[in-house]
Structure formats: C-alpha cells, structure tokens
Amino acid sequence: MTMWKLDSRKLVATTFLCWMSLAFGGETNWGKWGPDDQIGTLNYITPETIRHALSLVRKGEVYHLALPVEPGQPTGTARDGRIYRYMISTGQASGDAPGFATDQLFTPVHGPTHWDGLAHIYGEGKMYNGFDARMEITSRGASKNGVHHTSTKVVTRGVLVDIARYKGVKYLAGDHIVTPQDIEGAALKQGVSFRQGDVVLIRTGWMDVWREKGKDAFWRSGSPGIGWGVSQWLKEIKAAAVGVDTLNVEIMPCEPEAAQKIGQPQWGMPIHYELIRNQGMMSGDLFYLDEIAAACAKDGVYEFLFVGQPLNIINATGSPVSPLAIK
Amino acid sequence: MIVAHVKKIWLRTARGGFSGRRSWHKVLAVILLCGANRVSASDTNWGKWGPDDQLGTLNYVTPEVTRHAATLPKQLKVYSLALPLASGQPGAANRRLERYMLSTGQGSGPQPSFPGDHLSLPTHGTTHWDGLAHVYGEGKIYNGYDIRTYLTPAGALKNGIHNAATKLVTRGVLVDVARYKGTRRLNQGYVITTDDMEGTARKQGVSFRQGDVVLIRTGWLSIFGEKAAEAFEAGEPGIGWAVSQWLKEKKVAAVAADNEFVEVQPCEPEAAKKIGHPKFAKPIHYELIRNQGMLMGELFQLDEIAEACAADGIYEFLFIAQPMKLTNATASPINPLVIK
Numbered sequence: 001m002t003m004w005k006l007d008s009r010k011l012v013a014t015t016f017l018c019w020m021s022l023a024f025g026g027e028t029n030w031g032k033w034g035p036d037d038q039i040g041t042l043n044y045i046t047p048e049t050i051r052h053a054l055s056l057v058r059k060g061e062v063y064h065l066a067l068p069v070e071p072g073q074p075t076g077t078a079r080d081g082r083i084y085r086y087m088i089s090t091g092q093a094s095g096d097a098p099g100f101a102t103d104q105l106f107t108p109v110h111g112p113t114h115w116d117g118l119a120h121i122y123g124e125g126k127m128y129n130g131f132d133a134r135m136e137i138t139s140r141g142a143s144k145n146g147v148h149h150t151s152t153k154v155v156t157r158g159v160l161v162d163i164a165r166y167k168g169v170k171y172l173a174g175d176h177i178v179t180p181q182d183i184e185g186a187a188l189k190q191g192v193s194f195r196q197g198d199v200v201l202i203r204t205g206w207m208d209v210w211r212e213k214g215k216d217a218f219w220r221s222g223s224p225g226i227g228w229g230v231s232q233w234l235k236e237i238k239a240a241a242v243g244v245d246t247l248n249v250e251i252m253p254c255e256p257e258a259a260q261k262i263g264q265p266q267w268g269m270p271i272h273y274e275l276i277r278n279q280g281m282m283s284g285d286l287f288y289l290d291e292i293a294a295a296c297a298k299d300g301v302y303e304f305l306f307v308g309q310p311l312n313i314i315n316a317t318g319s320p321v322s323p324l325a326i327k
Numbered sequence: 328m329i330v331a332h333v334k335k336i337w338l339r340t341a342r343g344g345f346s347g348r349r350s351w352h353k354v355l356a357v358i359l360l361c362g363a364n365r366v367s368a369s370d371t372n373w374g375k376w377g378p379d380d381q382l383g384t385l386n387y388v389t390p391e392v393t394r395h396a397a398t399l400p401k402q403l404k405v406y407s408l409a410l411p412l413a414s415g416q417p418g419a420a421n422r423r424l425e426r427y428m429l430s431t432g433q434g435s436g437p438q439p440s441f442p443g444d445h446l447s448l449p450t451h452g453t454t455h456w457d458g459l460a461h462v463y464g465e466g467k468i469y470n471g472y473d474i475r476t477y478l479t480p481a482g483a484l485k486n487g488i489h490n491a492a493t494k495l496v497t498r499g500v501l502v503d504v505a506r507y508k509g510t511r512r513l514n515q516g517y518v519i520t521t522d523d524m525e526g527t528a529r530k531q532g533v534s535f536r537q538g539d540v541v542l543i544r545t546g547w548l549s550i551f552g553e554k555a556a557e558a559f560e561a562g563e564p565g566i567g568w569a570v571s572q573w574l575k576e577k578k579v580a581a582v583a584a585d586n587e588f589v590e591v592q593p594c595e596p597e598a599a600k601k602i603g604h605p606k607f608a609k610p611i612h613y614e615l616i617r618n619q620g621m622l623m624g625e626l627f628q629l630d631e632i633a634e635a636c637a638a639d640g641i642y643e644f645l646f647i648a649q650p651m652k653l654t655n656a657t658a659s660p661i662n663p664l665v666i667k
Binding site: 047048050051054057058059060061062063064066067068069070082085086087088090091092094095096097098099100101102103104105106107108109110112119120121122123124125127132133134135136137138139140141142148151152153155264266267269272273277305307309310311312313314315316317318320322324326 | 390394397398432433438460461465466468474478479489604609613649652653654656
C-alpha cells in the first residue's frame with residue numbers, strides 16, 4: 001500500500017515535470033539549492049572557486065568595470081535623467097573657516113552599471129525559487145530574493161569573452177544574436193575555458209554606438225545580445241552570473257521562439273525571464289568592458305579575479321555595482 | 328634640517344644688527360623661518376605625489392601591495408563590513424536615506440513584469456568613504472586645490488571620489504582595541520592612543536606595512552539599538568592627534584572604524600589647535616583628509632570580522648572596498664569586503 005502510494009506520487013511528479021518542461025522549454029533551478037535559497041547560481045561559487053580565482057592575480061592590476069555614475073549616461077528610456085547628485089554643502093562662502101562638503105545621490109538601482117537581482121522579474125505570480133510575487137514584492141521591497149543576500153557572494157573567477165574582437169568588428173550589428181558558437185569560438189581563440197562558478201563577461205562593443213551616435217541609438221534601436229542558445233549554455237557550464245556591455249544583456253528585439261519557450265509569447269525580454277526568474281542567475285547590465293578588453297588583448301590572459309559585490313541594499317531588486325577585474 | 332639651517336642664517340644675521348648690508352638676509356631668514364615652521368607644524372602631504380595628485384595616501388597601494396594582499400586569504404571566506412543600506416540605521420546622515428519601490432508584484436496577473444526600486448542616498452548616510460574633497464579649510468582642499476574653483480554646486484571638480492575607483496584593493500589589518508581592552512565597547516570620549524594601537528597589534532601578532540588599510544574596532548556600534556540614536560551620536564571613542572600622526576608614519580593608505588566619525592568626539596582641544604582652527608570640532612578629519620590626503624571609512628561593521636579574526640588568530644587579510652564611480656562626489660557608499 002505504502003509502495004503504491006509512493007509510486008503514484010512519483011508518477012504524478014514525473015508527469016508534472018514532463019509537462020512543465022514541455023510547456024516551458026527548460027528546467028528551472030527552483031528547489032535545486034533548497035526551498036529557502038535566495039542566491040541561485042551564486043551557489044556555484046565555493047571556497048575552492050575563490051582560491052583558484054585569487055591565484056589569478058599575477059600583476060596586481062585593477063580594472064573598474066562600471067560606467068561613471070553621472071547624468072547623461074545611457075541608462076535607458078525609463079530611467080533617463082533619473083540619476084543625479086547634488087551638493088548639500090560646498091565651501092563657496094566659507095572664507096578661511098574649515099567645513100565639510102557633502103552630497104546626495106538619486107538613482108534608480110537599475111540606473112548605473114548594475115546587477116539585476118533575483119527579485120527583478122516575476123511571471124505567473126512567482127519569482128525565482130517559487131516565491132510569491134504578490135506576497136513578497138511589496139511597497140516595502142522584496143522580502144525574498146533581495147539583492148543584499150548576495151553581498152558577500154560575488155568573489156570568483158571572471159572570464160572575458162570578447163565577441164567583437166573575435167568577429168573583427170568594432171561592435172556587433174544591432175541584430176546580432178550572440179550564439180554559443182560565438183562564445184566557444186572566441187574562448188578558443190583567447191585560450192581560455194570555462195569553470196563552474198565563473199562570472200562570464202560578454203563584450204559586444206556596443207558602447208561605441210553610444211559614443212558615436214548617442215544614447216538614443218545605444219538603447220532604442222535593436223541592440224546585440226544573447227538569445228535562448230546562450231541562456232542554456234550558461235546553465236550548462238554552471239556560470240554564477242553574466243555581465244554584458246549593453247543595456248539589456250539579451251538581444252533586442254527578442255527571438256520570438258525564446259518568448260514561446262518561456263510560455264510568455266508576448267513578453268519582450270524572455271532571457272531575463274529565463275536567467276533571473278527560472279535559473280536564479282543575476283545579470284549585469286551596462287558593464288564597461290573596453291579597458292579590461294584592451295588589457296586582456298595585450299597580455300593574452302582573459303581570466304582574472306572578479307569582485308562584483310552589490311551594495312548591501314536591504315530587500316532591493318538590484319544594486320548599482322562597481323565590478324573589479326584584478327589581473 | 329631646513330629649519331636648522333634657516334635658524335643659523337637668522338642667528339648670524341641677527342648678530343650683525345638690523346641695519347647694514349646684511350639686513351636683507353635677515354628679512355629673507357624670517358620669511359623662510361615662518362614658512363619652515365608652518366610646514367613642520369602641519370607637515371602635509373601636499374605636493375608629495377605631484378601638483379596634480381588626487382589620490383593622496385592611496386598612492387601607497389602599488390601593484391606589488393595588491394599582489395601581496397591577494398596571497399593572504401587562507402579560509403577563503405568572504406565578509407561584508409557594510410551596515411544594512413536602509414533607513415533607521417546609525418548616523419545622522421542616514422535620516423536622509425530613502426529607498427522606494429517604483430513597481431511591485433502586487434495586483435499582478437500571470438503576465439511577467441519587472442519590479443524596480445529607487446534610492447535617495449546621502450553619500451555619507453551608510454557605510455562609506457569620506458573622499459578627499461570632503462574637508463576644506465583656509466579655502467583649500469587636499470593638495471592645495473582652491474575651493475572657490477573646485478568645490479562648486481556642480482560637485483568636487485578636484486579630489487572627487489571617483490578618482491579612487493581602482494585603488495582600494497590592498498591588505499587590511501584589523502586592530503580590535505575594544506577586545507584588547509577587554510571591554511564590549513570603549514567609552515564615549517575615549518582617545519585611542521598609539522600604545523593602544525601598538526599593544527593591540529602586538530597581542531594580535533600582526534604588524535603594519537605601507538599601503539595597509541587599518542580597521543579600528545571600538546565596539547561603539549553596539550550602543551546603537553541598545554540605546555536611542557542620540558546616544559550613538561552624542562559623542563564617541565575614536566582616534567586623536569597622536570594616532571593621526573602614527574597613521575602617517577606607517578604610510579597607511581586609509582583608515583576606517585566602527586563609529587560615525589573615526590575620530591574621538593568631543594575632540595581633543597589641542598588637536599584643533601595643531602591644525603590652526605581651535606574652534607573646529609573635527610580636527611582629525613582636517614588633518615587626515617585635507618592635510619594628509621587620507622580617505623576615512625565611517626560606519627564600518629567590524630563585529631563579524633572581529634569574531635573571525637579572534638577565532639583563527641589572523642588579523643590581516645585581503646581588503647576590497649572600491650568606491651562607486653561617483654563623478655565629482657565627496658564620498659561614496661561602499662560594501663567593503665574582507666577575504667580571509
């Protein structure tokens with residue numbers, strides 16, 4: 001009797017999972033690290049990962065992968081003009097007396113170079129690991145999957161994949177979908193391979209479009225990025241996170257079949273849905289990769305210590321980040 | 328040496344009286360002596376790294392220092408020294424901190440959506456670096472930049488915190504003065520001495536190197552939450568004039584502590600006199616930031632790392648606390664990491 005019960009449960013579960021994968025294309029990472037997990041694929045980073053990453057520091061050179069936090073940066077239509085900083089006090093009328101100059105910053109957490117945290121996207125009423133969006137993303141913030149859970153978790157190996165250089169172009173075309181073949185090909189040429197727990201940094205060169213043609217061209221027209229293929233490849237190699245030098249990481253406009261795979265054919269950003277909501281992988285927008293790319297091209301070493309800790313913003317859906325690559 | 332030489336000229340010319348063909352020597356000597364005295368009294372780092380420098384003592388962090396620091400972690404465990412970035416946290420500036428949701432998950436149907444949030448953030452309102460444009464006096468900030476030209480409503484056009492973006496990867500040393508003194512927290516107004524620093528370090532079995540970030544634990548944060556915010560802000564233990572000079576001697580890259588201002592409050596009256604501003608309440612800020620060009624880290628949460636260091640007896644580690652690339656800002660919120 002007991003056996004029968006167990007079997008029937010298994011049967012139901014198997015049927016359900018089959019149905020899920022048929023309906024939704026891929027398997028999620030929900031439950032993989034327990035029902036309470038709030039950091040997703042950052043779980044791939046182990047002490048051994050950190051030990052290895054530290055051993056990559058050979059020169060003591062540090063590169064900062066953030067754009068300046070100031071007005072006029074290419075932050076996207078919804079956030080344009082919302083980053084500003086004003087002086088609370090200056091020394092202008094102080095004479096000889098000493099004093100303090102201070103300032104206040106206004107910024108959307110998703111405005112400057114930032115991590116999209118695991119509470120940044122929901123669908124079917126759920127976010128990563130099945131947490132209920134209505135219950136857990138309230139006016140007080142994201143009480144599950146808040147970005148602060150990752151405040152010590154983003155110290156690992158970084159690998160730069162310079163697709164633009166590999167393709168011999170200044171920047172990829174606006175409709176270029178970065179494929180797993182692009183990534184494997186670039187990595188092969190660069191002499192680097194991938195390990196569990198890597199942060200994969202993909203350079204499209206697209207920031208030159210902003211420099212040459214302005215921010216409208218940078219964010220409004222089609223921009224290159226990853227599609228369904230690379231989203232599954234990242235999962236396969238057990239990447240901890242991904243960062244790209246575009247506003248959206250993913251190809252814009254999206255592949256219609258990717259939107260179908262996630263079961264949301266009308267949704268314009270299926271890779272966000274797949275990576276953040278389904279896999280529990282943070283994605284890094286607006287990473288500034290030109291300087292580190294030049295350095296990697298020069299010494300031929302495309303792996304480094306990557307430190308991309310978010311600010312410790314309690315219950316936030318993302319965080320401005322100042323990622324460092326240390327060679 | 329310069330002072331001695333100028334004094335010699337002064338004495339020699341003084342013997343000759345105030346008239347005669349050597350009196351110009353005397354005038355020159357007086358001028359030089361005044362200048363020399365001034366230099367030795369404040370003895371700033373202005374000009375030390377060139378007239379265009381905006382990094383100050385972060386210049387002590389060389390690639391070799393960074394490389395060495397990366398060899399220190401043994402446990403491979405990462406600690407965050409940041410307070411929660413939220414309202415209701417310690418520090419007066421925190422009262423201007425707000426985070427609000429631009430959209431939530433409430434009222435959502437099956438369709439996907441992006442919740443997001445917005446920050447109104449005092450750059451000094453949570454765990455942060457005070458940058459080199461934060462303190463001025465006599466019309467100047469660090470390295471002699473004029474505030475009328477460079478500290479404007481548009482921001483700090485010199486010494487902005489963004490200059491330090493890649494410089495905060497170095498060796499960190501924790502100096503747990505509270506533990507050394509066998510107390511939960513030092514008393515309000517307690518001036519940490521150089522003997523405290525040296526004694527604690529000796530007991531911890533650690534010494535200092537050029538380019539270190541020195542983290543000083545007073546235990547003061549524990550008063551927040553136990554008592555009202557006013558108790559936390561009414562005064563605090565911290566460093567005084569002596570340790571400011573000791574930090575300079577050790578060629579420290581930056582200093583941070585688990586209190587609001589790093590320096591003792593109320594301040595030592597003699598420290599205020601030393602900087603030539605007897606009425607200024609934060610003379611160590613003036614001395615370290617304006618005169619020496621040293622970043623000060625405030626509101627660092629050091630309890631967890633202190634426990635870890637006490638447990639394994641290792642008080643040195645890889646320290647990473649890069650500021651945001653906040654163009655022309657006087658400070659930056661940070662999430663300092665220690666990797667042991």
